[in-house]
Amino acid sequence: MALFKKFFRRKSGRKSNRTSEIPEGIAYAYWSCLCDDESCEECKSLEGTAWIPYLVSVTEPPLSSCKSLEGCRCIVVYIGKEERGANDISEFIRKSGGKVTSEQLEQYEEGKMD
Numbered sequence: 129m130a131l132f133k134k135f136f137r138r139k140s141g142r143k144s145n146r147t148s149e150i151p152e153g154i155a156y157a158y159w160s161c162l163c164d165d166e167s168c169e170e171c172k173s174l175e176g177t178a179w180i181p182y183l184v185s186v187t188e189p190p191l192s193s194c195k196s197l198e199g200c201r202c203i204v205v206y207i208g209k210e211e212r213g214a215n216d217i218s219e220f221i222r223k224s225g226g227k228v229t230s231e232q233l234e235q236y237e238e239g240k241m242d
């Protein structure tokens with residue numbers, strides 16, 4: 129396990145040097161934090177934040193202010209337009225100004241179920 133962690137950290141560290149480009153055909157992106165005991169509060173609070181990369185710019189992980197001893201392990205997950213419900217969600221995010229919190233997204237999804 130210790131070995132794996134070491135490898136993981138080095139790998140993600142190398143990736144972090146560059147701001148990644150926005151892939152094509154994206155409906156929206158969301159922040160994913162591993163959210164375990166090692167995660168810092170700031171990373172946890174960003175978990176589930178969703179935005180439209182073409183509309184707003186969001187500081188991408190790894191967070192420089194991350195306090196985790198493991199280093200920031202957050203990632204951005206891109207959701208393609210062809211995924212089920214992706215266009216509805218991206219429309220909701222767009223109407224909300226291009227970025228929503230996980231709470232807003234939850235409310236939206238709960239509202240859809242009624």
Ligand SMILES: [Zn+2]
Nearest residue numbers: 171200201202
């Ligand atoms: Zn993080």
